[in-house]
Amino acid sequence: MTATESLLPALRAAVGPAGLVTDADQLRSYLVDWRGAYRGAAAAVVRPGSTEEVAEVLRLCRDAGVAVVPQGGNTGLCGGAVPDASGRQVVLSLGRMRRVHELDAANQTITVEAGAVLQTVQEAAAAAGRLFPLSLGSEGSATIGGTLATNAGGTAVLRYGTMRDLVLGLEVVLPDGRVWHGLRGLRKDNTGYDLKHLFVGAEGTLGVITAAVLKLFPAVRSRATAWVALPGPAAAVELIEVVRALAGDRLTGFEVMSRQSVEFVLAHAAGVRDPFAQPHPWYALVELSDTLPDAGLAEVLETGLGEAFERDLALDAVIASGSAQVAALWALREGISEAQNSEGPSLKHDVTVPVSSIPDFVERTDRALAAAVPGIRVVAYGHVGDGNLHYNLSKPVGSDDDAFRARADELARVVYDSTASFAGSISAEHGIGVAKRDLLADYEDPLELELMRGVKALLDPAGLMNPGKVLPAG
Numbered sequence: 001m002t003a004t005e006s007l008l009p010a011l012r013a014a015v016g017p018a019g020l021v022t023d024a025d026q027l028r029s030y031l032v033d034w035r036g037a038y039r040g041a042a043a044a045v046v047r048p049g050s051t052e053e054v055a056e057v058l059r060l061c062r063d064a065g066v067a068v069v070p071q072g073g074n075t076g077l078c079g080g081a082v083p084d085a086s087g088r089q090v091v092l093s094l095g096r097m098r099r100v101h102e103l104d105a106a107n108q109t110i111t112v113e114a115g116a117v118l119q120t121v122q123e124a125a126a127a128a129g130r131l132f133p134l135s136l137g138s139e140g141s142a143t144i145g146g147t148l149a150t151n152a153g154g155t156a157v158l159r160y161g162t163m164r165d166l167v168l169g170l171e172v173v174l175p176d177g178r179v180w181h182g183l184r185g186l187r188k189d190n191t192g193y194d195l196k197h198l199f200v201g202a203e204g205t206l207g208v209i210t211a212a213v214l215k216l217f218p219a220v221r222s223r224a225t226a227w228v229a230l231p232g233p234a235a236a237v238e239l240i241e242v243v244r245a246l247a248g249d250r251l252t253g254f255e256v257m258s259r260q261s262v263e264f265v266l267a268h269a270a271g272v273r274d275p276f277a278q279p280h281p282w283y284a285l286v287e288l289s290d291t292l293p294d295a296g297l298a299e300v301l302e303t304g305l306g307e308a309f310e311r312d313l314a315l316d317a318v319i320a321s322g323s324a325q326v327a328a329l330w331a332l333r334e335g336i337s338e339a340q341n342s343e344g345p346s347l348k349h350d351v352t353v354p355v356s357s358i359p360d361f362v363e364r365t366d367r368a369l370a371a372a373v374p375g376i377r378v379v380a381y382g383h384v385g386d387g388n389l390h391y392n393l394s395k396p397v398g399s400d401d402d403a404f405r406a407r408a409d410e411l412a413r414v415v416y417d418s419t420a421s422f423a424g425s426i427s428a429e430h431g432i433g434v435a436k437r438d439l440l441a442d443y444e445d446p447l448e449l450e451l452m453r454g455v456k457a458l459l460d461p462a463g464l465m466n467p468g469k470v471l472p473a474g
C-alpha cells in the first residue's frame with residue numbers, strides 16, 4: 001500500500017465522506033485540464049468544507065510525505081492544477097468552499113471563500129450596485145483562488161489591473177497546516193513585507209488560498225463599443241493614445257486582432273458576420289465605460305475616431321448601437337481561440353512586451369516564423385492595451401498536423417527569443433505551471449530564480465505543495 005493509500009482513512013475522517021472522492025469515474029474530471037492537454041493520476045481528491053479542514057488535510061499530508069495539488073475551476077491553461085502521473089499526489093479541490101462571507105459597501109470590499117466562482121462574485125457585487133471588474137472567458141468556472149494563484153488578467157486590466165491589483169487581503173493555509181490570517185480590507189497597510197503578493201501568482205506552490213478580501217468599484221452605467229479597421233499594429237498603438245487622451249480612465253477595453261484571427265472566427269463560429277464589406281489587415285475593439293448613465297461616451301469615441309481617420313490610423317469603423325451589436329462585436333474577439341482549434345493544432349504563446357514595442361515585435365516575429373515555416377498562419381490577438389499578445393500559430397494550409405506539432409518547441413523558441421529581445425515576458429497572464437516551467441531556466445534572471453527557490457524552501461521545506469510546477473529543476 002502506498003503512503004497515499006494509507007492516508008485515505010485519516011483524510012476521510014478530516015473532511016467527512018462527502019469530502020473525499022476515490023471513485024475512478026468521479027475522479028476523472030479532476031485529472032485532466034480544461035483543454036485536455038494535461039493528464040495525471042491521483043489516489044484521491046479531497047474537498048474540504050472549511051479552512052480548518054484544509055489545515056487538517058495539509059497537516060496529514062505533510063506528516064505522511066504526500067504531495068498536494070490545489071485545484072479551483074481547473075480552467076488554467078498551463079497544467080498547474082493537474083497532478084503528475086505517479087498516482088501518489090492528492091488533489092485538493094476548493095469546490096465546496098464557495099461562500100460569499102461579507103460585502104462591505106462603505107469599504108468597497110467583498111470577502112469570499114477561495115472556491116467562489118468568479119461570475120458569482122461579479123453577480124454579488126452587481127446586486128449591491130458595485131462592480132468586481134475581473135473579466136475572463138472562463139469566468140463561469142474559474143474560481144477566486146485560481147484567479148489569485150495565477151494572477152489572472154483578462155479584458156479589463158487596462159483600467160482595473162490584474163488580480164494582484166484587486167486583492168487587499170488573503171487567508172492562506174501553509175504547507176505545514178498553519179493558517180495565515182491576512183484577511184484584511186485595508187487600502188493602506190505598511191507593516192513590513194506585503195506577504196499576500198507571494199501567494200498571488202504562485203500557482204499553489206506555496207500554500208492554499210482559502211479566502212480573500214477583494215476590491216469593489218462603482219457599477220458601470222454606460223458603455224460605448226467600437227470596431228475599428230486598422231492598417232497594422234503600429235496604428236493600434238497610436239489609436240490607444242488618441243482614445244486615452246480623450247477618455248482617460250473611461251477607456252476600459254482595447255483588444256486588437258489580426259485579419260487571420262477574425263477570418264478563423266468568420267469561418268468556424270456560428271452566427272457571426274464581418275462588420276465591414278472588405279477585409280482589413282488588423283482590427284481593434286475599443287470599449288469605454290462610465291458610472292454615469294448618460295456620459296456621452298459614443299460622442300467621445302466619435303471624436304477619437306475622427307482624429308484616427310484624419311491621421312490614417314483607422315481605415316473603417318463602426319460604433320455599436322444596442323447590446324446585441326456589442327455582443328456581436330465581442331463574439332468576434334472571444335471566438336478566436338475556439339475557432340483556431342478547428343484549423344488543426346494550435347501552438348499558443350501568451351506573451352507581453354512594452355506596448356510601444358508591439359509593432360516591431362509583431363513584424364520581427366512574423367518574419368522569423370515565416371522563414372522557419374513558409375505558409376505558417378500567425379493568429380495574433382489580445383489585450384494590446386496592456387502589452388499582452390496571444391501569439392498563436394496554425395499550420396500552413398494542407399500540411400500535416402503531426403509534422404507541425406513536432407516543431408512546437410522550436411517555434412516556441414522563435415516566439416520567446418523575440419519576446420526576450422524586447423525585454424518582454426514569456427507568460428503574460430496564464431502562468432507557468434508545467435507548460436513553461438523548463439523555459440524559466442532560460443528566460444528568467446538567475447538571481448530571480450534563486451530568490452524564488454529561497455522563498456519556496458522557506459514556506460515549503462518538504463517540497464509537498466504542487467511540486468513540479470513553476471520552478472524548473474536545479
Ligand SMILES: Cc1cc2nc3c(=O)[nH]c(=O)nc-3n(C[C@H](O)[C@H](O)[C@H](O)COP(=O)(O)OP(=O)(O)OC[C@H]3O[C@@H](n4cnc5c(N)ncnc54)[C@H](O)[C@@H]3O)c2cc1C
Pocket residue numbers: 034069070071072073074075076077079080081094114115135136137138141142143144145146147148149150151152153154155203204205207208209210429430433466469
Ligand atoms: C476559455 C478560457 C478563457 C480564459 N481567458 C483568460 C484570460 O483572459 N485571462 C487570464 O488570465 N486567464 C484566462 N484563462 C485561464 C484561466 O481561466 C485562469 O488561469 C484562471 O485564473 C484559473 O482559475 P481556476 O479556478 O480554474 O484555477 P485552476 O485551473 O484550478 O488552477 C490554476 C492554478 O492555481 C492553483 N490554485 C487553484 N486554486 C488555488 C487555491 N485556492 N490556492 C492556491 N492555489 C490554487 C492551481 O494549483 C493551479 O496551479 C482562460 C481559460 C479559458 C479556459
